[in-house]
Amino acid sequence: MAEPQGPARIKHKKNRLEAFSDGVFAIAITLLVLEIAVPAVKLGVGSGEVINHLADEWPVYLAYFVSFMTIGAVWIEHSALVDALDHIDGVFMRLNLVLLLFCAFLPFPTRMMSEWAGNVPAERVAVVFYGIVLLVMTLMLMLLGRHAERQGLFGDDAADERKEEARVKYQLTPSLIAYVAAAVLGFLSPRLGVSLYLLIAIYLAIPLRDIRKMLRKRA
Amino acid sequence: MAEPQGPARIKHKKNRLEAFSDGVFAIAITLLVLEIAVPAVKLGVGSGEVINHLADEWPVYLAYFVSFMTIGAVWIEHSALVDALDHIDGVFMRLNLVLLLFCAFLPFPTRMMSEWAGNVPAERVAVVFYGIVLLVMTLMLMLLGRHAERQGLFGDDAADERKEEARVKYQLTPSLIAYVAAAVLGFLSPRLGVSLYLLIAIYLAIPLRDIRKMLRKRA
Amino acid sequence: MAEPQGPARIKHKKNRLEAFSDGVFAIAITLLVLEIAVPAVKLGVGSGEVINHLADEWPVYLAYFVSFMTIGAVWIEHSALVDALDHIDGVFMRLNLVLLLFCAFLPFPTRMMSEWAGNVPAERVAVVFYGIVLLVMTLMLMLLGRHAERQGLFGDDAADERKEEARVKYQLTPSLIAYVAAAVLGFLSPRLGVSLYLLIAIYLAIPLRDIRKMLRKRA
Amino acid sequence: MAEPQGPARIKHKKNRLEAFSDGVFAIAITLLVLEIAVPAVKLGVGSGEVINHLADEWPVYLAYFVSFMTIGAVWIEHSALVDALDHIDGVFMRLNLVLLLFCAFLPFPTRMMSEWAGNVPAERVAVVFYGIVLLVMTLMLMLLGRHAERQGLFGDDAADERKEEARVKYQLTPSLIAYVAAAVLGFLSPRLGVSLYLLIAIYLAIPLRDIRKMLRKRA
Numbered sequence: 001m002a003e004p005q006g007p008a009r010i011k012h013k014k015n016r017l018e019a020f021s022d023g024v025f026a027i028a029i030t031l032l033v034l035e036i037a038v039p040a041v042k043l044g045v046g047s048g049e050v051i052n053h054l055a056d057e058w059p060v061y062l063a064y065f066v067s068f069m070t071i072g073a074v075w076i077e078h079s080a081l082v083d084a085l086d087h088i089d090g091v092f093m094r095l096n097l098v099l100l101l102f103c104a105f106l107p108f109p110t111r112m113m114s115e116w117a118g119n120v121p122a123e124r125v126a127v128v129f130y131g132i133v134l135l136v137m138t139l140m141l142m143l144l145g146r147h148a149e150r151q152g153l154f155g156d157d158a159a160d161e162r163k164e165e166a167r168v169k170y171q172l173t174p175s176l177i178a179y180v181a182a183a184v185l186g187f188l189s190p191r192l193g194v195s196l197y198l199l200i201a202i203y204l205a206i207p208l209r210d211i212r213k214m215l216r217k218r219a
Numbered sequence: 220m221a222e223p224q225g226p227a228r229i230k231h232k233k234n235r236l237e238a239f240s241d242g243v244f245a246i247a248i249t250l251l252v253l254e255i256a257v258p259a260v261k262l263g264v265g266s267g268e269v270i271n272h273l274a275d276e277w278p279v280y281l282a283y284f285v286s287f288m289t290i291g292a293v294w295i296e297h298s299a300l301v302d303a304l305d306h307i308d309g310v311f312m313r314l315n316l317v318l319l320l321f322c323a324f325l326p327f328p329t330r331m332m333s334e335w336a337g338n339v340p341a342e343r344v345a346v347v348f349y350g351i352v353l354l355v356m357t358l359m360l361m362l363l364g365r366h367a368e369r370q371g372l373f374g375d376d377a378a379d380e381r382k383e384e385a386r387v388k389y390q391l392t393p394s395l396i397a398y399v400a401a402a403v404l405g406f407l408s409p410r411l412g413v414s415l416y417l418l419i420a421i422y423l424a425i426p427l428r429d430i431r432k433m434l435r436k437r438a
Numbered sequence: 439m440a441e442p443q444g445p446a447r448i449k450h451k452k453n454r455l456e457a458f459s460d461g462v463f464a465i466a467i468t469l470l471v472l473e474i475a476v477p478a479v480k481l482g483v484g485s486g487e488v489i490n491h492l493a494d495e496w497p498v499y500l501a502y503f504v505s506f507m508t509i510g511a512v513w514i515e516h517s518a519l520v521d522a523l524d525h526i527d528g529v530f531m532r533l534n535l536v537l538l539l540f541c542a543f544l545p546f547p548t549r550m551m552s553e554w555a556g557n558v559p560a561e562r563v564a565v566v567f568y569g570i571v572l573l574v575m576t577l578m579l580m581l582l583g584r585h586a587e588r589q590g591l592f593g594d595d596a597a598d599e600r601k602e603e604a605r606v607k608y609q610l611t612p613s614l615i616a617y618v619a620a621a622v623l624g625f626l627s628p629r630l631g632v633s634l635y636l637l638i639a640i641y642l643a644i645p646l647r648d649i650r651k652m653l654r655k656r657a
Numbered sequence: 658m659a660e661p662q663g664p665a666r667i668k669h670k671k672n673r674l675e676a677f678s679d680g681v682f683a684i685a686i687t688l689l690v691l692e693i694a695v696p697a698v699k700l701g702v703g704s705g706e707v708i709n710h711l712a713d714e715w716p717v718y719l720a721y722f723v724s725f726m727t728i729g730a731v732w733i734e735h736s737a738l739v740d741a742l743d744h745i746d747g748v749f750m751r752l753n754l755v756l757l758l759f760c761a762f763l764p765f766p767t768r769m770m771s772e773w774a775g776n777v778p779a780e781r782v783a784v785v786f787y788g789i790v791l792l793v794m795t796l797m798l799m800l801l802g803r804h805a806e807r808q809g810l811f812g813d814d815a816a817d818e819r820k821e822e823a824r825v826k827y828q829l830t831p832s833l834i835a836y837v838a839a840a841v842l843g844f845l846s847p848r849l850g851v852s853l854y855l856l857i858a859i860y861l862a863i864p865l866r867d868i869r870k871m872l873r874k875r876a
Contacts, residue, residue: 020682038334069320101725124707241457249466302451429528468761517677649748
């Protein structure tokens, strides 16, 4: 059997990068739940008190939610970028590996934020540390996009609309600035910093493009 | 090489959503086992007593089984729905992310149920909490189905039979009502609630359609 | 775009079952390492003593190895069976889910075997318990094969040689008997039982068919 | 429907081996983060001291980084090798399983290195143990490549350039020697050993081939 040459083989390489990346994203996002500990409850305690115990853990849930939405948003960006590519090269594979390195590392600062909640000086460190990891992830996504553009990985025949879309995606400068702002604010007031991370993650997850389309359709 | 346009690209997006979702489902379902602790056994204790120790852990096994079957059933529903789609949009991707958020969260209430077993007021809270998570998962599946229908994601050419099948799948109103009933019952009697979750999961996992076909074939 | 009808769609369903199953197998096999604890080492202890500490943990490594090879062997069988199928049905999906249930459960009896090592009455229980889980996994594989044959899932056009190969794979009666023997022996002498599990896993992992081919080639 | 014969089926087998391997690589690489514990911080401690606590954990981060880059490099080699193959056989599947066995095992020596950091005699054992696992992984990769060549798994029609590329990849003799040197050095001076592992991982991850291409392009 003749083996697939050129294009087919190149697509295959892209597929395997996607499979491996999807695996790491999916595992990192799912491991987050292991950080949520069930509070110990003494015998003879009423249901209301148990609910209070659970409610006291809100920083843990918040950290879970923020990290889940952030990894989810990165997955969506990554998926849009790689989807628009014609092929990948060895440098792209390695830059991608560094993105995954920080993505897989995120459960650690997440745990830091939830374990140190309530201890303000420690919270400060955790929130800034967390922000730096998010910052690096965004930087890596931008680097991937720039490398793809410079090396012509989008292909010559790529539909312009599609290239445009991918380009928009990695023009992440606004979220880069937002992360720096959140980290600085987080050092002054940890809770404000976390709230900002939450807002950025929600913002990134909102499908503005599609909502606009749906509204136009209805009108 | 000319890149795939329109359909092929759309299929590709769908494939990546499936790969990521399958990853999260598979990890969530497999992480459940980490919650089962091996009971400490003292030296000099007989085999019969060891078996008793293991048997005393039945709520842990039950919680494992219920959660495994529930995630399994959700995977089957999800797989049938996405399979029937012609393409997906950005809103579908985000709604799917919220479904995964709750699915990946399930190991936490599972652990709650098994750790608080025997402490009735805490069990009540755990069983209701667990039910709410299942309820939201079912709601998200329904939302995904409705969004797909309204936005025409099934495609115009979709075989009617196939659309019908997917529609049946996300008409999950009965299981929605059953989860509300189980949560309410669970507050009154935790064990009754868990038993109901078990019954729903088993019911959802029974391939009624196929069994009917097989019976007809034999007749 | 017209959606794929019949065959293509059916293949797609099979692909998704494979993706999900591969995920569960891969996670179960990789989670095993979490059970291996690093022994605490006091300051001032020499390197030789540290090696002794590590060597004392041999039952843990053995349990890791046996479980890894067993899940690996099941993956190979599963892969050969599903590969030979023309399509799958809803019953196959659910039977497969039960197989995965026990596969994902295996890290628990693995931990039992390594934690209770040295405590003979507890070891007895662990080894028998472990054997029962392996037995059920083998039974589920056989059930999957029989269901596929009865419902004609291999397809009418399937090459006879290929069907034959798959059939051989799920005629697992010998390993079924071996597991029963190992469990019974394990109750009398736990170490003998574990050794037998090890032998079965190694035997299942040996590619007899290919070795024969290679020998013929050389001759 | 006629089922795919010969080539298509063979490709399918290769795809499933890739899916399973990608799963194990992705999980092993992502589980590493679970080994990083958040240091306990007392109330009333300043932010500076918290940063010191975190900084004291540097061997843990180093171990995380080295293991992540090593698994990443192995994934890249594995991906290049399997990509160049025309088909696989049963022996290849089993050899691959042994490679995965050691890859999935790596989080254990990683934890050993980070937990025993600072205790020189124990560090010695950990660094040598770690090196042996890396050595076996490299050996298994070489074995996979040699088996593929001897059994003609690259196919007769394979483009020579492509075969050449894959051959270069598994001529891992230099990294084999480097691992032996690192393990020996590590016994004399653990920190020197770890630094060498770090250098090898970074070296393996550098895309020399692509960088050369990019430089030529600019010139």
